[in-house]
Every structure is written in C-alpha cells, then in structure tokens.
Amino acid sequence: MLQYWIAILTEAAIFGVLALGIDMIWGWSGDFDLSAYAYFALGVYMTMVLTIGKPSPPVEYILGWHLPYLLAVPITIIVVIAFASIIGAIALRTLREVYFSITTLGAVWAIYYLVENFTPLFNGYNGLSGLFDPMGGGLSYNAYHYLFFAFCLIVLFCVYLLVMRLSRSPFGRMVRAVRDDERAASVYGRNVFWTKYRTYLTGAALAGLSGSLFAAYIGAFNSLDWAPTEIFVLYAAILVGGRGNPRGVVLGSFIVYVGFVEMTRYIPSPAARPELGPALRQILIGLLIILMLRFRPGGLIPERLGTDGSQGRRSRMRSMFQAQQDGHDESVATAHADDGSDS
C-alpha cells in the first residue's frame, strides 16, 4: 500500500512541475496553449534516447547514446526549448486567444502522428524502453522508488521556489501586464511578443524537465502513454489550485492527481467494458472544471495581487479574499463606481 501511495505521489510531483510550466504560459501570460503535452512527451523521448544506448534491430530510434541521467536532463531541456521556440515563434507572433490555441493544437497532433508513424525517430508506436535505475547504485526496488520520490519532491520544491520568485518579480508583473492589455503594455515600452515568447519558452523548459523525470519514473514510453488531450487534466489541476498562483498550482496538481487517481480506482469496470473507468475519469474531470468555474473561478488559492509591501500576511489574505469576491461580481464593481472620484 505504501508503495502505491509513493507511486501516485511521485506522479503528482512530476506533473506538478509540468503544471507550473503550463501555468506560466496560461496563468501569467494568458495564452491557452495546447501543445505543452508534446513538450512533455518530447522530454520523455529525448531522455530515453540519450540514456538507453544503441538500439538493437528491429527496434530503431535516433541517437542511442548512453549518457548519465543527470547529464541527459539538461540536454533534453535544451532540445525541448529549441523545439518550442519554433512553435512559439509561429503561434505567438500575431495569434491570440482561440487562434493561438488552434495553432498549438494543430502542432501537437502533427507531432503526435509523426512520432507514432515515423519509426526511425522514436521507434513509432512501439515506443522506447530500458531506462532503469537512472540514479545508479544497486539499490533494492523499494529503496530506489523512495529515493526517486524524494528526488522528484526536491526538484518540484526547487522549481516551485524559482517560479514563485519569478512570479513576484518585476518580470512576473510585466508578463501579467501584457496579458491584461497588450496595447497598453506596448505604450509603456514593453515588447509584447518578446515578453510572451520568453514566458512560453520558460514554461516549455519546465515541461521538458517534467518529461525527463517521467522517463525515469516509468522506464518505458510509447504513444499510447500520452495523448494530446491529457493536457486538460493539467488545466483542471491549475483551475482547482488557482490559475496564476504557483502555490495553488502545486496544490491543485496534488489534489487532481492524488484525488482523481484514487477516486477512479474504485469505479468498477466490467470485464467487457475496460474503457469505462478511464472514460468516467475524463467525465469527472470535466465536471470538476465546470464546478470550479462556476463556484470558485479563481481557484483555491487565487492569483496574488502585488501590494505596496506594507501589509502583514493576514491583511494580505483578507484583501486576496475580497478581490476574489469583487473580481467576478459585476454589481459590486458598479456599486464601487458610484463612489465617484471625489471620495
């Protein structure tokens, strides 16, 4: 049982890193990106081909290097950034909103079918396998999984600290200003494309890192293990936790991955319909998104407002709560307007 929990929590930590990356692109920058799961998958594949060594026929894939895992991770991230820089350059230049989303959706399906059907790349739909014990050192099966869980938690924590620092920095503020009004941001000297592009590539880098962790976690990966639609689970996690708030995003990842994996485990799947369980999981996630949007659109821990820094923690919480209430209530905003400017 403990092993089972360790497995689920490891997965939640890995997807927490991915969710933090996607939240930078969607929460901070406002771009509803649908290709992030491809960056994640590319991260998995790249980590594999950099570490598992030469292929033996009929298996075929590129590179086939035998690098130490910890060296493969940064190379993977660089490759993912390079790849995202192409898609980002196309999608972010002039496209916004639904046009941006459709472009990134097209990109992710193109990549998906390319990987599945072009065998020399990553061995087609049979996928890759053979990444075992990436941390080295002849530990027992259980001990290794505990160690790897600890490693994932440490990585998640470090990523969280960096993202949090960035979120509260002048850079994070500028990204949100660009999100809220691009024309006003360019009137104040901000290069809209470059701001969004940098955020996009940082988010993609985190997706690549997350993929590297996932490669070490599952050891084998093929196109059945990922589908572009998986990204909606991550969007659910971000919505539940709090779009734009790294703390909320980590919380949401654990709630969705731990909570939903648990919940759906007990849904009975008749032998004749083994697809019922996973289908119900998708439906429940859809329901969760709808309920969150209806009753708590800011998420459990909403985006933090930048204040003058003179307030204590408690009053900051209070103003956060108020903002959550006001922000989505038109009548309050109008009542506010009646105070006029001469108050």
Next chain:
Amino acid sequence: MSGEVLLEVADLTKSFGGVVAVDHCSMTVREGTVVGLIGPNGAGKSSLIDLVTGFEHPDSGSVRFDGAELIGLRPDVISRMGLIRTFQTPREWRDLSVIDNVRVGRSKLARESLFRSLVFAGSMRRDEAVETSEIRQILKDYRLDDLRNDRAINLSGGQKRLLEFARITAARPRLTILDEPMGGVNPVLGERIGEAIRDLKRAGSTVIVVEHNLPFIEKTCDEVVVMDVGTVIAEGDFHDLRDNARVVDAYLGNDDE
C-alpha cells in the same frame, strides 16, 4: 514658451481601403507646449495618433521625434524614446493592483529581465521599496492611495482616468498624447484632469490633447491644431482660430455630434 521642435509630422498619408483617413497632413509641436488637437468626428485625429505612435503604418510621409524618424518603428520602441499615449477608453491592467499599474509605468525595463529577476531578486526588491514612497506620492496626488492594493478593474470609470495620469506621471515621458481624456468624465473630475495636464507640463512633458470640449481646450492649451478631412486646416492661438471661417465651417458644417 516655444522651445525646440519636438515632433514634426510631414506630409503623412494613410488610407483604409478607399477612405483616406489622413491626407498629406503636416504639423509641428514645440517642446514644452500643450497642444490641443481638435476637429469634427472622422477628421483623422485618432488615425494620426496611431500613425505617430506606431500602431498603424502610413502609406507615405514622415514623423520625426526629436530629430529621429519614427515611421517603421514598433510602438514599444517609440515609447522607449519617451513618447506615451492614451486611448479613448482607459486601458488599465485589470488584474494588477492599482500600485502595480503605476509601478509598471515607472519600472525600468532592465529590471524586468528574466535572468535578473531570478538571480538578483533581493536587490531588485530593495530598488522597488525605494521607489514605493515616490509612487505612493503620485497615487496620493490622484486620490488613489487608499485604493492602491485594489484590483484595477474595480476602480470607477473616473478613477481609471486618474490612474492613467498617475501611470504617465510615473513614466515621465517627453511627449504625452492624450486621446479624449475627458470622455465620460463629470465636470468636477474634468477640472482635475485639466490640472493633471498642467502638472505634466510642469514636470517637463510636452502634451498633445485630442478633445471635443472647446472650453476645456481654451483653458488648458497653449496652441490649437484643427483637423478636418484628414489634414490640418489651421494652427495657432485658440482666440485667433475662433474667427477663422474654415474652422467654424468644419465644426458647424460637418460635425455629426
């Protein structure tokens, strides 16, 4: 009163489809003046501003700001040269706090580098703390200090207008272009906006104001430029222009308000 030429628009033309919005338009603005840009609806005032600030590209002509050609530059590049504009509606950053709206106006771009934001977070926080008192003084001047930690979207229409001025004051531009700052504003607030424009001038900014409210123009502006059908039809002192037959025609003959 009249310093060096700061902005020089020469023979600017722009058409949208078959409509010539700006037609061989030329004008000059001297440093340190407040210029009122008036004319009936559809005269091309807003199009002219879009061309000057890089949001539209002209078919021909040139715009020089302090001697440098602006045509072909992106809006953010033009802004960094010291030219800031507003739009007909206030454009606050809705989900930023009021104080952060002004901070973005003030902030230097170097500080917003991704690398520096990650590595030098501590020293940057200290820089920002130093600026806070200056920014709060600006907010106090516009009676927004009590609202500084509120979400900008929650401000009233009039407060959003004042927030625009607070943001401009913080940015310290050399040239400010205001596109109908009095739109939807009550008379009391109108007084305050007139004062804000004089404050901008005192702080060293040259100002161009597009406005339909002629008494306001008379009180606020040093010079007036009148546009009609895409070109400047008169320039000069407000009182001289009142007797100019073409100006009166433009307003009485074409105005569809």
